Amino acid sequence: MAKYTIGVDYGSLSGRAVLVNVQTGEEVASAVYEYPHAVMDETLWDGTKLGPDWALQHPQDYLDVLKETIPAVLAESKADPADVIGIGTDFTACTILPVKADGTPLCFLPEFEHNPHAYVKMWKHHAAQDKANRLNEIAAQRKEPWLQNYGGKISSEWVIPKLWQVLDEAPEIYSAMDRWIEAADWIIWQLCGRETRNSCTAGYKAMWNKRTGYPSQDFFKALDPRMENVVEEKLGTVISPLGEKAGVLTEEAAAFTGLRAGTAVAVGNVDAHVCVPAVGIDGPAKMLAIMGTSTCHIMMGETEKQVPGMCGVVADGVMPGYYGYEAGQSCVGDHFAWFVDNCLPASYYDTAKAENKNIHKFLREKAEKQKPGESGLLALDWWNGNRSILVDVDLTGMMLGMTLQTKPEEIYRALIEATAYGTRAIIENYREHGVPVEEFFASGGISQKDPMTMQIYADVIKMPIKIAGSLQGPALGSAIFAAKAAGKAAGGYDDIFEAARVMGKVKDTVYTPIPENTAVYDKLYAEYKTLHDYFGRGENDVMKRLKALKAAQAK
Numbered sequence: 157m158a159k160y161t162i163g164v165d166y167g168s169l170s171g172r173a174v175l176v177n178v179q180t181g182e183e184v185a186s187a188v189y190e191y192p193h194a195v196m197d198e199t200l201w202d203g204t205k206l207g208p209d210w211a212l213q214h215p216q217d218y219l220d221v222l223k224e225t226i227p228a229v230l231a232e233s234k235a236d237p238a239d240v241i242g243i244g245t246d247f248t249a250c251t252i253l254p255v256k257a258d259g260t261p262l263c264f265l266p267e268f269e270h271n272p273h274a275y276v277k278m279w280k281h282h283a284a285q286d287k288a289n290r291l292n293e294i295a296a297q298r299k300e301p302w303l304q305n306y307g308g309k310i311s312s313e314w315v316i317p318k319l320w321q322v323l324d325e326a327p328e329i330y331s332a333m334d335r336w337i338e339a340a341d342w343i344i345w346q347l348c349g350r351e352t353r354n355s356c357t358a359g360y361k362a363m364w365n366k367r368t369g370y371p372s373q374d375f376f377k378a379l380d381p382r383m384e385n386v387v388e389e390k391l392g393t394v395i396s397p398l399g400e401k402a403g404v405l406t407e408e409a410a411a412f413t414g415l416r417a418g419t420a421v422a423v424g425n426v427d428a429h430v431c432v433p434a435v436g437i438d439g440p441a442k443m444l445a446i447m448g449t450s451t452c453h454i455m456m457g458e459t460e461k462q463v464p465g466m467c468g469v470v471a472d473g474v475m476p477g478y479y480g481y482e483a484g485q486s487c488v489g490d491h492f493a494w495f496v497d498n499c500l501p502a503s504y505y506d507t508a509k510a511e512n513k514n515i516h517k518f519l520r521e522k523a524e525k526q527k528p529g530e531s532g533l534l535a536l537d538w539w540n541g542n543r544s545i546l547v548d549v550d551l552t553g554m555m556l557g558m559t560l561q562t563k564p565e566e567i568y569r570a571l572i573e574a575t576a577y578g579t580r581a582i583i584e585n586y587r588e589h590g591v592p593v594e595e596f597f598a599s600g601g602i603s604q605k606d607p608m609t610m611q612i613y614a615d616v617i618k619m620p621i622k623i624a625g626s627l628q629g630p631a632l633g634s635a636i637f638a639a640k641a642a643g644k645a646a647g648g649y650d651d652i653f654e655a656a657r658v659m660g661k662v663k664d665t666v667y668t669p670i671p672e673n674t675a676v677y678d679k680l681y682a683e684y685k686t687l688h689d690y691f692g693r694g695e696n697d698v699m700k701r702l703k704a705l706k707a708a709q710a711k
């Protein structure tokens with residue numbers, strides 16, 4: 157009798173569930189639910205104005221994903237809930253919210269429903285940069301040894317800068333919250349009624365280390381005396397390894413999902429890291445880029461190396477027995493989305509509509525006719541700051557080389573190329589610091605939807621690119637971890653590597669570098685690197701000055 161697991165992937169704009177056959181990896185059914193509140197980055201749902209660089213979400217949307225998608229995949233597959241042996245989930249991160257001791261989000265309480273700080277701060281909420289800067293200064297002064305495990309800088313996207321922002325700007329929310337918890341762990345709590353903290357978000361986003369634990373009380377006190385006991389007061393100290401069973405589905409969660417109470421629930425995971433087994437990766441030096449709104453670059457290594465500008469190195473942070481390395485670009489697909497939403501003449505939309513084509517496909521058909529370098533354009537891919545290797549959200553985008561002849565499709569292609577150069581910078585940075593990158597895999601929406609982009613990436617990074625076999629890489633990864641949490645006795649797996657080999661997959665399509673393109677891209681990349689260092693490493697801080705002026709004028 158076939159056994160199944162369900163994986164649920166919480167992306168930036170929607171949640172997607174897949175129901176997967178545990179013995180074959182076949183994805184039997186899938187469903188998507190778009191978050192009704194989407195990303196609240198200008199106003200809260202009630203119209204309350206938000207400041208610059210804010211990005212909030214509503215946790216009710218996350219619950220509704222479970223209520224909508226799980227019954228949908230059960231109905232589509234006609235699977236008997238008794239044969240669904242486990243459920244796993246993954247989330248964007250650090251996407252984090254304040255809750256009461258029983259898990260109730262503060263924004264669900266009438267007294268806080270109009271307070272923006274009571275909501276989920278999404279990974280791309282960058283309004284705690286001043287806190288991150290201060291934290292980095294203090295950590296560097298104190299020569300905190302863990303700082304180098306995070307490339308030398310803690311990002312404003314992470315747990316402590318965001319929490320510190322709450323403490324400063326909304327102390328009433330800080331004191332009302334009993335827990336400050338990643339949505340990745342909160343959703344597991346909703347499923348199995350038990351609070352757990354996963355080692356992936358704890359390690360990459362909350363500065364927790366398997367060997368040494370969290371930074372010291374003294375360090376937190378140096379940030380702000382009110383945070384001296386932040387770990388005990390707001391975070392959790394019991395950290396669960398990936399693939400472990402967090403608990404079992406409660407009666408209540410069984411009622412709203414249609415699954416059976418008692419079904420195994422895996423501990424939370426992150427949307428990027430969870431994809432690694434989904435492409436069948438089972439060893440070091442194989443980089444996986446999860447290319448969507450943003451891109452995360454995840455890889456395993458045999459040794460722990462401190463690489464400047466990476467996001468982090470975490471023992472067992474991806475799969476057990478290896479050091480997990482993460483780097484990333486905070487804006488990839490968001491560049492293209494911004495461009496089509498803001499910069500295209502109406503005639504492009506009209507023609508695309510008349511030809512019944514998606515606007516990206518329409519632009520791609522024009523852009524793929526260009527040769528590398530033909531447009532004369534070069535961009536810096538910093539529309540949402542730079543995550544790796546500069547770790548600076550105050551950097552902004554740039555486009556060089558425009559003339560009266562420049563066409564929209566040329567700008568579109570230059571933006572794609574810029575993101576490819578950003579990925580090459582990450583790969584070269586690893587290699588320069590002794591971390592080998594030998595193979596390259598891609599997953600995520602763009603890897604599936606956009607062959608031109610994938611060919612450009614292969615030409616720029618000069619490595620063949622293998623493509624994930626699943627349209628839903630993270631959801632499949634979550635289903636794989638669910639099979640591990642359920643265990644062999646229930647029809648799953650006791651070994652995550654075995655589960656990855658059976659259930660993970662890549663496509664037959666491989667994008668291979670084209671030598672005449674790589675030769676031109678080598679030249680363009682050299683120009684990119686010059687501009688990257690000039691604007692990004694302090695030689696000319698014009699981007700920061702403009703941003704400061706903008707903030708001052710907006711007041």
Ligand SMILES: Nc1ncnc2c1ncn2[C@@H]1O[C@H](COP(=O)(O)OP(=O)(O)O)[C@@H](O)[C@H]1O
Nearest residue numbers: 167168448449489490492493516600601605606
């Ligand atoms: N047909 C398409 N071709 C190329 N890129 C696309 C297309 N449709 C959407 N995109 C890009 O893909 C990005 C979303 O990626 P996806 O992986 O689906 O989402 P997420 O990152 O939220 O998980 C968008 O920002 C958009 O720029």
Ligand SMILES: O=C(CO)[C@@H](O)[C@@H](O)COP(=O)(O)O
Nearest residue numbers: 168248249279428448449450
């Ligand atoms: O930062 C991480 C993981 O560490 C991601 O969750 C974040 O970049 C969001 O990813 P998506 O672009 O929504 O796939």
